[in-house]
Amino acid sequence: MRAPLLFRVYVAATSLLIPFAAWSETRKLRRQGVPVLRAHEKLGHASQPRSGGGKLIWFHAASVGESLSVLALITRMGEMLPRAQFLITSGTPTSARLVADRLPPRTVHQFAPLDAAGPVSRFLHHWRPAAAIFVESELWPQMLRMTRATGAAMALVNARLSAKSRAAWAKKPALAAYVFDVFDLILTQNDDMAQAMVNMHAPAGRVARGINLKSMSAPLPSDPSVLAPARVAIRDRPVWVAASTHKGEETIVLDAHKKLLEAHPELLLILVPRHPDRSSEVAGIVNSGGFSCAIRSRGEQPKKGEAVYLADTLGELGNWYALSDIVFLGGSLFPIGGHNPFEVVQADAAVLSGPHVMNFAETFADMTETGAARITPDAEALAEAVGMLLEDSSQRDAAKQAARDYVQGKSDQLSSIATRLIRMLKLEDETL
Known part of the structure; x- marks a missing residue:
């Protein structure tokens, strides 16, 4: 040719x-x-x-x-x-x-x-x-x-x-x-x-x-030297993760977190922006929302009274997934395309996402049908879903098992x- x-x-x-x-x-x-x-x-x-x-x-x-x-x-x-x-x-x-x-x-x-x-x-x-x-x-x-x-x-x-x-x-x-x-x-x-x-x-x-080969990936690696001090700092606080968030999404996530704190005052949000170079911007959004936060890139750990942990580093997502079994995936509240739900499943966590998941459209269609994932289009729905998973361990376990079954079918x-x-x-x- x-x-x-x-x-x-x-x-x-x-x-x-x-x-x-x-x-x-x-x-x-x-x-x-x-x-x-x-x-x-x-x-x-x-x-x-x-x-x-x-x-x-x-x-x-x-x-x-x-x-x-x-x-x-x-x-x-x-x-x-x-x-x-x-x-x-x-x-x-x-x-x-x-x-x-x-x-x-x-x-x-x-x-x-x-x-x-x-x-x-x-x-x-x-x-x-x-x-x-x-x-x-x-x-x-x-x-x-x-x-x-x-x-x-x-x-x-x-x-x-x-x-x-x-x-x-x-x-x-x-x-x-x-x-x-x-x-x-x-x-x-x-x-x-x-x-x-x-x-x-x-x-x-x-x-x-x-x-989708991403369904075959091994779990994201975690680092004991990072996890151990984080677990000591968190102690027995309930935790949820908002991962790979993009511009505009942090405000929605923080609105949901504010609602959740009414029923769960000790709840910690680990907020992981997709692009760590937005750290200062995101920290400003957190503070303007009335929250104080610890910032990972400064070597800080979340202290009592700090409702948000800003995990603004690259390559450490596996650590944050290891600290919670409730994960919301960003890049999905606006038409960005969504992010990889398989990494969440392999960390044995329940999957939440916004509706804009074009990059994983068939995956999310199958996962939501079987109860392996839940779509939350706004702050109210996100707060409701996280609250349900925090309060009902049987629902949380069922969602995690459905997700594991889905990924196992793909690995075959x-x-x-x-x-x-x-x-x-x-x-x-x-x-x-």
């Missing part, structure tokens, strides 16, 4: 911009504490050797959620392919740190190369992947076409593009067809996304519904997805 004009323009532009992008990206990583050797992985310079034995299967994900979502799949494929080696790439220091603590056997992590000829060429020359599996919406045109040119088999799994991304691809049909043609298999999260991929000129015969499908990938990517000889 001939490269469309827009692709050729993109390649030319990246060749001009790569010096500036390389400087910016490596500087950003260095500011976040990444050693210089590892920061240069962005330029395609590997920091680890490639093992000589077995085919190498490369997984590429964007950030924390996507990276963690494929670890169970890598583990299962590793059990089926005992001679294979695995590489997982991502783009953020947080994802690198969390993945490094949970790498499956025979797996290494690297930062993904920038989408330009030099970095991608160096990366591919070193790692020589037999297969490349991309996750969700990480569709870098040059990386995809150069990988395909090596002869590597390729798949897109857990495919999910936002409405904005779909509209953008729809305006570039020739480029979309050229990019999506690299994949031997495209597995989407649901039927609607499968049809959307076909509408965006993905090869219809290679598109199929898979499963993991082997079939792994088998399909092995077959479609022609990796069967690694089972010997």
Whole structure:
């Protein structure tokens, strides 16, 4: 297939911009504490050797959620392919740190190369992947076409593009067809996304519904050195968590908390904004709502009389889930798309969410039908749901059990997805 004009323009532009992008990206990583050797992985310079034995299967994900979502799949494929080696790439220091603590056997992590000829060429020359599996919406045109040119088999799994991304691809049909043609298999999260991929000129015969790999993720890690002092500070206070909140949602959550305090005066809200750089803004909202709060980034613990604990740090969500079995997921009270309910379930907590859950539409539809999740569209409904779960342990236990049953049903499908990938990517000889 001939490269469309827009692709050729993109390649030319990246060749001009790569010096500036390389400087910016490596500087950003260095500011976040990444050693210089590892920061240069962005330029395609590997920091680890490639093992000589077995085919190498490369997984590429964007950030924390996507990276963690494929670890169970890598583990299962590793059990089926005992001679294979695995590489997982991502783009953020947080994802690198969390993945490094949970790498499956025979797996290494690297930062993904920038989408330009030099970095991608160096990366591919070193790692020589037999297969490349991309996750969700990480569709870098040059990386995809150069990988395909090596002869590597390729798949897109857990495919999910936002409405904005779909509209953008729809305006570039020739480029979309050229990019999506690299994949031997495209597995989407649901039927609607499968049809959307076909509408965006993905090869219809290679598109199929898979499963949401985030349902396969292991529980988020928790740190005893963080949990122990928090538990001492909290003592026997009842606790609920509002996780991954976005701008505008904190006010609604705090209104619900104010109502709850009337019946539960010792209740503690652990408020976890999606973006920790909003910490000062959120602290101001908390204070203007009449609450005093402790702030995690300052090393503070919630004291008696403080009704809110502002957990404004990255990579610690597993700690806060471990402190409560009632979790409200933000990004859902406004049209943002919602966040991952599976992480809540795996922490053995009841799931609450607002109504705007486009990113997990089928998941929440199934979970609410079975009682595994509850939708709370406003402060009043949220206060009512949290109050019910606080006061009625049988209802709380029933919600948690329904959620566990739902996730267990999904996990039974993991082997079939792994088998399909092995077959479609022609990796069967690694089972010997």
